[in-house]
Amino acid sequence: MNFKYIKQKIYPIIKVISIVLISSVIGLELGNIYLITNQINLPSTVNPIFWIGRFAVVAHLIEAAIAGFYATSKQKQPVQYAIYTFFVGTVGLLELFEQEE
Numbered sequence: 001m002n003f004k005y006i007k008q009k010i011y012p013i014i015k016v017i018s019i020v021l022i023s024s025v026i027g028l029e030l031g032n033i034y035l036i037t038n039q040i041n042l043p044s045t046v047n048p049i050f051w052i053g054r055f056a057v058v059a060h061l062i063e064a065a066i067a068g069f070y071a072t073s074k075q076k077q078p079v080q081y082a083i084y085t086f087f088v089g090t091v092g093l094l095e096l097f098e099q100e101e
Contacts, residue, residue: 011091011095018089029054067096070096
């Protein structure tokens, strides 16, 4: 298996899964905020799910910031690249870096 095959077959799957999961985490956090503001407590067993989701969102935010700054240095559209990279993650960064090669 070569890298070109992986890019063609696996990247689209990773992109779809990443978009669905990041959107789900954002929805879960919004729901959690709603529950907290209405003094409704969730069981403590779901706390690890929220922490994993928060970690993923922070990691994607860092990747989005890197993509935005990199796109700015190359006179490209930084906001577009940052939003795209936020939702698809590392694959978006790899695609941005690959465009320069």
